[in-house]
Amino acid sequence: MHTNTHLGPEYNALTDEEKRQHRIEIREVVLRPLKHTGLPGKLWIAFLLLIFFIGCYAYYLQLKNGLKVTAMRDYASWGLYISNFVFFVAISLVGALISSVLRLTNFDWYRPITRIAEIIAVSAIVFAGLIIIVDMGRPDRVLNLFVHGRIQSPIVWDVIVVSTYLATSLLFLYFPLLPGIALCRDKLTEKPKWQRWMYKTLALGWNGSHEQWKIMKRSIGIICILIIPLAISIHTVTAWLFATTLRPGWDSTNFGPYFVAGAFQAGTAAVIIAMFVFRKAYSLQKYLTEVHFNQMGKLLVFLCVIYAYFNLNEYLVPAYKMRGAEGKLLNDLFTGHYAPLYWSVQLFGMALPAVLLLWKKARKPLPIAIIALFVVVAAWFKRYLIVTPIMLHPYTPIQSVPANWAVYFPSWIELAIVSASLAGVLLIITIFSKLFPIISVWETLENEGIELEEMDNPKEETEKI
């Protein structure tokens, strides 16, 4: 790794002393949030735990009484859990986009945010798996998927690709983290015993030798390539859960790319929010700079435009034909019962962000974080609109069933469990950021033209000389 393609312009401008200074400073900054947690941080974790435990209680009630405690019934037989699952899978794709696509396409500015993107990916995919188990009528029989699994079922494809993606994402989070864990091991000596033990074990004896750097960078290079088809697979297969059925509104060949495009857009917005929060909470202004927000803003515009293109294909082409049951569904989305939600989602989650972010001022940290928040919330509701209205617009008329079966509004149990899953994702991210550096020191320094690999090996260097 001695190519100079990624080196910043100021590389030659820095003296050795300045580089050393940079290194000491960034290490102090990234370790500061790990050393102590302030009152706001504690309150935040307590709040997330509270939401999480309320959800656990709701799930206990659901296990005890069955899925009748939800608002789902024979027509709306999939509801909030499934749309939340799709949302989590969508968010998780950003790990591959930021850490891999940008890396392979020789962009440099992304480097300080790779870890944020990866931990979002890992925590979202963990809860995607959990929420699917929550949706099952018989979670006690989940092992049947392995005992009696049939390869022709898209659910089995999903189980395979989601678990593979989780494993790969974990490695993608772990490998670049090795120097960071070693840093924790060496510097955080006052931490409790279990934590010191954890750092020591996870660091895998990292000492920063050239050999270790070589292995680590090569491994990252391999995963970098592996993860792209995997990421596209998980969301394409998730789209196929719907597209392989005959239901009007799902029976679409556009669904795979449409889902992937929406996933990149929603995930990028999620990373922007996380960047903003970490920047403020952990005082990372020097490393998560306005340049990063500016670049992420441009990326988000690009992704919104692509997503809009797939939306046009998904809605406008069938709307031109207005065929049968699908026509009824589209009318209900455009002008009927779902119209307020549908147009809010399309406007605030896609059209307005794409336009607003064209202005440089909107790409400043605070405005873009607000816009990104709209995108993420809209993305969540968009998945709801992809699942529920279609279930309630079947070919056969909904008749001879209790009146509440023809509508769907989630019960408190569903809302509590889904809130708990969202809180769980935030909890994983928060706890992770309290145990490990949330920005990658070596990648950030590399971006500034400082090779940590060389600096950590002064002895070897002098020997070479």
Added chain:
Amino acid sequence: MENTNNMNNDRRKFLKFGLLAGGATLAGLGIQKALRADTIPESGKKVKLMTADGKLVEVDSNHMKHHIAEGSVTNAEARIGIEGKKLVMVIDLARCANARKCVEGCQKMHHKRAPVEWIKVKKMQDTNDSAPYWMAQPCFHCDNPPCTKVCPVDATFKRQDGVVLIDNERCIGCRFCMAACPYNARVFNWGDKWGEASDSTAAGCASPDNCSHNSIETSLQDKMGTVSKCDFCVDMVRAKKLPDCVTNCPNGTLFFGDANEDIVTNGEDTFRLSELIKDRAGYRYLEELGTEPRVYYLPPVERNFPFEEDKVPHNTSE
């Protein structure tokens, strides 16, 4: 003499059972051991029997009686189906007057109550200007079933006799089959004893053994958190009886039969299936979806009854 006849009958049935359930792999000793484990007291009277693989075994006569059950079909057999049959249904829309007796008969037969209806009667109107009609809608037991394709654990499957069944002991409750069925023929057991009739006695079963025996075919084994649906009453078919929706209809709307024999009947009138479809312009609902239903409809022309709106709404509460 009578006793010997009974004995012969019993013997024949036992041998049949042995053939069906035990298969050629069951050794004679195995059967004996299994029977000994039963709780029924022994009479002390032993009967010599020949097993399917030609071995002579001795069993207690009391135990033999216990196993007289044509309906006691193993899960492996229930997955294959009734040999030589291709079950089919024809619904004559000209005869349907929305009496809803098929719904009631089905519920009684399967110990169900509202809100569970495995067969529904729906008001259909193809266009704004065309005349409305009533349409009974069971599971169509499609030959290209979208539901069985998507099942991740093979809990729902297509049989040789055309029937689509569900194994409630295997179903994981993901409800993908419900999303995949374009006709919404499937129902979910949202809670414990969901839609289960309170008088879960043996009455209404094709044979009492069916009710005690936990078989895929009897569909009496619905479990919380699993999917169920119309099963074409295959246990009734094995007992050489018509499904209850067919026999319960006062207007003879529903015809049931075997496409291999090219015959359908509503219990009173019997037709050649091919001729009936040809003469009465039979069709299948939403043919364009390509699911190949095994239920045909005869168009509502020259109706026996004028169309009347429902006076009271049905199935209104859980």
